Amino acid sequence: MNNPQEILAHCGKKFGSHWYHTQAGGGNISFKNSDHLFIKTSGSTLASMSDPGNTVEINLKEFNKIIGENRLNSDIQSSSATVENWLSSFKSTTGKTPSVESCFHSIGKPFVIHTHLVSAISVASSVKAEKIISEVEAISETQITWVPYYRPGWPLYRAIYERFFSNESGIFLLQNHGIVIYADTLEEAEFLFNNTQTALDSWLGRSSLPQALVDFDEITTDVFEVKSEHDILTYYANALTPDFVLHFGPGYQEVDSMNFEGSTGLYRFGDRLFIAGYGSSADGARDILRQQLQCCLDISKTGNIRFLSGNACQDLISWGPGKYSGR
Numbered sequence: 001m002n003n004p005q006e007i008l009a010h011c012g013k014k015f016g017s018h019w020y021h022t023q024a025g026g027g028n029i030s031f032k033n034s035d036h037l038f039i040k041t042s043g044s045t046l047a048s049m050s051d052p053g054n055t056v057e058i059n060l061k062e063f064n065k066i067i068g069e070n071r072l073n074s075d076i077q078s079s080s081a082t083v084e085n086w087l088s089s090f091k092s093t094t095g096k097t098p099s100v101e102s103c104f105h106s107i108g109k110p111f112v113i114h115t116h117l118v119s120a121i122s123v124a125s126s127v128k129a130e131k132i133i134s135e136v137e138a139i140s141e142t143q144i145t146w147v148p149y150y151r152p153g154w155p156l157y158r159a160i161y162e163r164f165f166s167n168e169s170g171i172f173l174l175q176n177h178g179i180v181i182y183a184d185t186l187e188e189a190e191f192l193f194n195n196t197q198t199a200l201d202s203w204l205g206r207s208s209l210p211q212a213l214v215d216f217d218e219i220t221t222d223v224f225e226v227k228s229e230h231d232i233l234t235y236y237a238n239a240l241t242p243d244f245v246l247h248f249g250p251g252y253q254e255v256d257s258m259n260f261e262g263s264t265g266l267y268r269f270g271d272r273l274f275i276a277g278y279g280s281s282a283d284g285a286r287d288i289l290r291q292q293l294q295c296c297l298d299i300s301k302t303g304n305i306r307f308l309s310g311n312a313c314q315d316l317i318s319w320g321p322g323k324y325s326g327r
């Protein structure tokens with residue numbers, strides 16, 4: 001398989017068809033040759049990469065020039081603004097912008113797969129993550145590099161870049177976020193992903209894809225009650241991942257009525273939980289809620305859950321979901 005579009009369509013389908021691998025517009029996959037980076041557009045799902053309109057081609061020399069000039073800038077705010085504005089002003093032939101995670105896809109090897117794999121987030125959101133990773137490394141027989149939490153986009157790129165050249169396997173686990181795999185060939189990328197997922201799942205005692213633990217009942221067109229047999233309020237009071245913050249804020253909001261007109265988000269009314277204002281995006285919202293509940297239950301078995309800090313949530317909110325949409 002040599003055609004970039006075919007490669008992206010194949011990987012998008014493989015890693016974007018089940019909520020366990022990635023949720024809503026989360027995750028991004030790319031292929032690069034010496035001249036161009038081919039990557040998912042912002043706001044589209046991995047599974048929709050089979051549509052050429054949902055992928056974009058970036059001139060790698062121009063992109064690397066912007067990145068190289070800004071990597072030396074110790075002022076993260078100003079370098080973030082420069083690089084992320086460059087990306088958001090870039091338009092594909094169909095007028096779409098590249099994923100804001102394009103920065104870390106510019107590094108190193110030709111194939112890069114980033115997903116919000118549930119077992120990866122489970123381990124990476126435990127206070128014992130680094131200890132667990134060393135045990136997972138023993139199972140997978142590969143090096144897994146731990147990356148502490150940084151906001152997606154430019155700050156996360158810098159964190160991965162700093163660790164990239166001391167990593168031999170191409171596997172990175174991102175705190176409260178997911179997994180990134182770098183590989184020379186498609187076969188290697190798929191092997192590394194599968195091998196690491198198997199090791200993470202095995203450490204968690206999981207041998208098959210889990211059943212979804214959350215569902216919705218529709219109350220009105222745009223208001224859905226979140227249903228689960230688990231005591232879910234505990235697990236949605238705080239945000240586990242950047243995706244959660246950008247969809248719902250730092251945790252559910254308590255309300256004293258069911259009047260959600262004009263509002264979008266996750267709400268608690270008494271002991272009931274609702275999402276409102278999502279319309280056709282409710283599927284993505286449901287998958288993010290499924291992911292967070294599964295991760296919280298996984299972590300509960302292994303140690304304390306490390307939710308995102310208040311500062312990290314505020315940083316994401318002020319950064320803006322518009323920029324992040326599509327990761």
Ligand SMILES: [Zn+2]
Binds near residue numbers: 116177178
């Ligand atoms: Zn991500």
